[in-house]
Amino acid sequence: xxxxxxxxxxxxxxxxxxxxxxxxxxxxxxxxxxxxxxxxxxxxxxxxxxxxxxxxxxxxxxxxxxxxxxxxxxxxxxxxxxxxxxxxxxxxxxxxxxxxxxxxxxxxxxxxxxxxxxxxxxxxxxxxxxxxxxxxxxxxxxxxxxxxxxxxxxxxxxxxxxxxxxxxxxxxxxxxxxxxxxxxxxxxxxxxxxxxxxxxxxxxxxxxxxxxxxxxxxxxxxxxxxxxxxxxxxxxxxxxxxxxxxxxxxxxxxxxxxxxxxxxxxxxxxxxxxxxxxxxxxxxxxxxxxxxxxxxxxxxxxxxxxxxxxxxxxxxxxxxxxxx
Amino acid sequence: xxxxxxxxxxxxxxxxxxxxxxxxxxxxxxxxxxxxxxxxxxxxxxxxxxxxxxxxxxxxxxxxxxxxxxxxxxxxxxxxxxxxxxxxxxxxxxxxxxxxxxxxxxxxxxxxxxxxxxxxxxxxxxxxxxxxxxxxxxxxxxxxxxxxxxxxxxxxxxxxxxxxxxxxxxxxxxxxxxxxxxxxxxxxxxxxxxxxxxxxxxxxxxxxxxxxxxxxxxxxxxxxxxxxxxxxxxxxxxxxxxxxxxxxxxxxxxxxxxxxxxxxxxxxxxxxxxxxxxxxxxxxxxxxxxxxxxxxxxxxxxxxxxxxxxxxxxxxxxxxxxxx
Numbered sequence: 001x002x003x004x005x006x007x008x009x010x011x012x013x014x015x016x017x018x019x020x021x022x023x024x025x026x027x028x029x030x031x032x033x034x035x036x037x038x039x040x041x042x043x044x045x046x047x048x049x050x051x052x053x054x055x056x057x058x059x060x061x062x063x064x065x066x067x068x069x070x071x072x073x074x075x076x077x078x079x080x081x082x083x084x085x086x087x088x089x090x091x092x093x094x095x096x097x098x099x100x101x102x103x104x105x106x107x108x109x110x111x112x113x114x115x116x117x118x119x120x121x122x123x124x125x126x127x128x129x130x131x132x133x134x135x136x137x138x139x140x141x142x143x144x145x146x147x148x149x150x151x152x153x154x155x156x157x158x159x160x161x162x163x164x165x166x167x168x169x170x171x172x173x174x175x176x177x178x179x180x181x182x183x184x185x186x187x188x189x190x191x192x193x194x195x196x197x198x199x200x201x202x203x204x205x206x207x208x209x210x211x212x213x214x215x216x217x218x219x220x221x222x223x224x225x226x227x228x229x230x231x232x233x234x235x236x237x238x239x240x241x242x243x244x245x246x247x248x249x250x251x252x253x254x255x256x257x258x259x260x261x262x263x264x265x266x267x268x269x270x271x272x273x274x275x276x277x278x279x280x281x282x283x284x285x286x287x288x289x290x291x292x293x294x295x296x297x298x299x300x301x302x303x304x305x306x307x308x309x310x311x312x313x314x315x316x317x318x319x320x321x322x323x324x
Numbered sequence: 325x326x327x328x329x330x331x332x333x334x335x336x337x338x339x340x341x342x343x344x345x346x347x348x349x350x351x352x353x354x355x356x357x358x359x360x361x362x363x364x365x366x367x368x369x370x371x372x373x374x375x376x377x378x379x380x381x382x383x384x385x386x387x388x389x390x391x392x393x394x395x396x397x398x399x400x401x402x403x404x405x406x407x408x409x410x411x412x413x414x415x416x417x418x419x420x421x422x423x424x425x426x427x428x429x430x431x432x433x434x435x436x437x438x439x440x441x442x443x444x445x446x447x448x449x450x451x452x453x454x455x456x457x458x459x460x461x462x463x464x465x466x467x468x469x470x471x472x473x474x475x476x477x478x479x480x481x482x483x484x485x486x487x488x489x490x491x492x493x494x495x496x497x498x499x500x501x502x503x504x505x506x507x508x509x510x511x512x513x514x515x516x517x518x519x520x521x522x523x524x525x526x527x528x529x530x531x532x533x534x535x536x537x538x539x540x541x542x543x544x545x546x547x548x549x550x551x552x553x554x555x556x557x558x559x560x561x562x563x564x565x566x567x568x569x570x571x572x573x574x575x576x577x578x579x580x581x582x583x584x585x586x587x588x589x590x591x592x593x594x595x596x597x598x599x600x601x602x603x604x605x606x607x608x609x610x611x612x613x614x615x616x617x618x619x620x621x622x623x624x625x626x627x628x629x630x631x632x633x634x635x636x637x638x639x640x641x642x643x644x645x646x647x648x
Contacts, residue, residue, distance in 0.1 A: 044457050059438070061415075069399045069406070070595065079394050082420055086431075091385075091438060094418045096406055107410075114383070114415060133368055216599055245599055252601040271394065275540055275569055276600050277576040 002043035011039040059115040062298060063093035065104060066122045071214070072242060072270050073287070074122070077141065080291030081120060088299055090117065097123065099181075105130055112136065118298045121145065124184035137301035141294045143185050150301065150310045152294040156186045156267075159283045159316035160193025163237045163265045170324055172235030172263055174203050176226055178212040178219050178247060180239040187214065190239045190267060208233070212243040219243035223250035227262075234262060241266035241273040244280045248323060263324040267316070278322030286314050326367035335363040383439040386622060387417035389428060390446045395538070396566060396594045397611070398446070401465065404615030405444060412623055414441065421447065423505075429454055436460065442622045445469065448508035461625035465618045467509050474625065474634045476618040480510045480591075483607045483640035484517025487561045487589050490605075494648055496559030496587055498527050500550055502536040502543050502571060504563040511538065514563045514591060532557070536567040543567035547574035551586075558586060565590035565597040568604045572647060587648040591640070602646030610638050 008015045013032060020026040021036040028036075039045070062085045066074040082092040093111065097104040104126060108119070118137045128146040131138060140151040167175050177194040180187025191209065198204050210226050212219030219238065223246060227233060238244035244266025251258050258264055258278055266273055269284025293312055301307045332339045337356060344350040345360040352360075363369075386409045390398040406416040417435065421428040428450060432443070442461045452470040455462060464475040491499050501518040504511025515533065522528050534550050536543030543562065547570060551557060562568035568590025575582050582588055582602055590597055593608025617636055625631045 061438075068403065069393070070403050072396065072399075072596075075393045075396075075399045078418065079392065079420060082393070082418060086419075089434070091417055091435065092419070093415050094402065094406060095410075095416070096403060110413070111415065114385075216595070249599060249601055271540070272396075272596060272599075275573060275596075277573055 002045040004045070006043055007036065007039045007045050010043060011035045059117060060090050061093055061111070061114065061116045062090045062118050062120065062295070062302075063095055063107070063111050063116050064120045064122075065095045065097050065107065067099045068096050069094060072272050073240065073268055076270060076287045077122070077291040080288040081295045084292050084295035084299070090299070099123070099125060099183075101125055101130065108134055117302045120294050120298055124181065124187075137298055137305075137307075139294045139298045139301070141290065147311075148309060150297050152290050152297065152312045152314070153186065154285045154290070154314045154316050156189035156316075157193040157196070159267065160190040160237065161197050162316070162318060163267065163283045164194055164197040166318055167235035167237060167263055167265060167324070168197075170235070170263055174208070174230070174233050175235040175237060176208040176210070176230065176233045178222055178226075178236060178238040178243045179209055180212065180214045180243075182211070184214070187239055194237055203232075212239065212246065214240055214242065216242055216246045216249075219246035220250050223247045224254065227251065227254055227256060236262065236264050238264065238266045241268040241270045241280060241282055244282065244323075245272060245276050248276055248278065248280065259322065259324050265324055269316075269319060274321070281321045281324040282319050283316040284319045285316050290314055326369040328369070330367055331360065331363045331369050334367060335359040383441060384414050385417055385435075385438065385440045386414045386442050386444065386619070386626075387419055387431070387435050387440050388444045388446075389419045389421050389431065391423045391448075392420050393418060396596050397466075397564065397592055400594060400611045401446070401615040404612040405619045408616050408619035408623070414623070423447070423449060423507075425449055425454065432458055441626045444618050444622055448505060448511075461622055461629075461631075463618045463622045463625070465614065471635075472633060474621050476614050476621065476636045476638070477510065478609045478614070478638045478640050480513035480640075481517040481520070483591065484514040484561065485521050486640070486642060487591065487607045488518055488521040490642055491559035491561060491587055491589060491648070492521075494559070494587055498532070498554070498557050499559040499561060500532040500534070500554065500557045502546055502550075502560060502562040502567045503533055504536065504538045504567075506535070508538070511563055518561055527556075536563065536570065538564055538566065540566055540570045543570035544574050547571045548578065551575065551578055551580060560586065560588050562588065562590045565592040565594045565604060565606055568606065568647075569596060569600050572600060572602065572604065583646065583648050589648055593640075593643060598645065605645045605648040606643050607640040608643045609640050614638055 004015050004018050008018045018036055020028050021033050064081050085092045095107045120139050120141050122142045124143050138149050140149050144151045179191045210222040212222045236247050238247050247264050251262055256262050266280050266282040269282050273280035273282050297310050328339050328342050332342045342360055344352050345357050388405050409416045419431045444463050444465050446466045448467050462473050464473050468475045503515045534546040536546045560571050562571050571588050575586055580586050590604050590606040593606050597604035597606050621634050
């Protein structure tokens with residue numbers, strides 16, 4: 001394999017000049033840059049990034065932690081993050097944590113050993129204490145970890161109130177909620193937003209809230225149960241779109257017509273919601289923008305260690321489709 | 325930060341012994357191993373993987389190249405691969421190539437610089453020529469690159485014949501096909517399988533095959549066009565499930581009843597197919613097993629450079645659901 005000396009010899013410059021061209025620092029005139037680049041290409045020379053990261057203590061590697069990439073919300077986030085990390089020449093590492101703290105901390109330690117530059121973490125159960133040995137910057141995405149860690153989220157509670165009010169404006173009188181997992185902050189805020197709106201209604205009791213755990217199957221079963229036991233329900237606010245599509249599925253299996261007999265609204269704005277029949281109305285998060293913003297904040301923090309904690313909360317937006 | 329010397333001092337052994345424990349090579353007695361591990365834990369010492377990869381010329385990093393992780397087939401593959409790489413202590417890197425050769429080769433070169441240990445590649449357009457400078461092992465997944473590169477695929481042509489014959493067994497007389505991209509080998513084989521079965525039928529002409537490009541929107545538009553122009557079509561074999569759900573969507577928008585007036589079968593077996601209404605019948609690939617197998621083969625090749633090229637072709641399996 002070619003070395004930096006071979007490149008210098010062929011381009012008729014010093015190795016220091018080759019290094020300046022490779023690292024884009026210090027002045028080198030255009031003609032020399034061209035010659036060095038041609039020599040690099042001709043010799044198929046690769047400056048050794050491993051050696052460079054040993055020297056700098058960095059690997060140009062950013063990791064995303066998600067519970068499970070097969071949940072359709074996460075590929076859309078991952079795509080945005082990878083676009084930004086790639087643009088900035090970072091390698092994008094993906095870890096599925098299964099929301100398991102032990103697995104998560106194992107990943108963190110392993111990646112710290114590999115000098116990962118930073119972490120973007122979607123986790124409902126990680127606390128600051130689990131992160132006390134992690135030196136690299138962290139951005140919490142979709143779910144907050146602590147006030148001392150930068151985060152990118154949405155206005156879950158207000159967005160959920162809007163969802164319930166929208167169902168009401170369509171004439172729904174008894175609105176139920178399929179909630180996400182109890183240990184996930186955004187699920188809690190979405191449930192609170194729902195409760196803010198309905199808890200003083202005379203028809204309301206706790207049987208109108210069931211857990212769907214952000215899983216399709218769990219939510220489908222919960223919805224079947226809910227609709228069978230409470231036939232007067234005429235609107236459902238699902239805590240995410242995956243559970244919203246599960247409600248549509250449950251309604252079809254019970255021969256309940258959507259939107260005529262039941263209006264359904266989800267939360268997230270994933271592509272799947274547009275693709276099912278009837279298409280799912282939703283409070284859409286700007287998923288791509290959120291992922292991209294999390295990556296941009298992380299890269300800022302990597303480059304400027306003095307960068308202060310940033311907390312971005314995007315707004316959700318009603319997208320009306322056939323399910324309402 | 326603690327060093328190897330600190331660990332050796334606390335455990336009352338030499339640094340060479342600590343190194344043997346960390347790298348699990350050479351004999352060290354049980355009691356000493358325990359002492360060293362306790363010292364490592366107490367000092368929160370991380371053996372520097374970057375230094376180790378510089379020494380060994382390896383990074384313990386495996387990369388998966390997919391066209392776009394937001395296509396719902398790929399998260400299921402990615403999940404399987406990440407499970408296996410994680411079990412073997414490899415870091416999992418994800419690259420979205422957008423099926424762009426220039427972007428793909430940039431990723432390959434960048435990861436080679438970072439001493440990536442191996443690549444799993446889903447690509448319809450990459451040739452052996454693009455890979456001639458890549459020293460690390462490669463496994464082609466879902467699509468073949470060349471006979472000299474290991475691959476994990478399915479019996480696309482036979483599976484497609486089975487799909488068409490199944491529609492026929494249900495009484496379908498005019499069966500159309502929504503095809504994938506022309507540059508992707510599995511799409512070509514699936515179309516050939518379809519043609520094997522129908523090309524000699526008296527009703528058949530080329531208007532029964534339209535391109536859906538493995539994209540939802542393209543396939544939906546193609547299906548609307550197809551069903552409007554050929555009202556006698558009573559069966560559709562879609563080249564993948566994403567396009568199959570697009571056909572269901574198109575049929576609903578045209579008030580065509582599935583399965584009464586139109587039977588629809590897809591190919592892949594992604595979760596989304598079970599979740600739409602009506603649920604999509606499909607020729608299911610063992611997606612998880614394929615991803616896991618690709619990762620296992622790659623790791624074998626990394627560990628044993630003399631390992632010969634392996635070509636695994638899994639069988640697809642009919643899963644009957646509501647769309648037929």
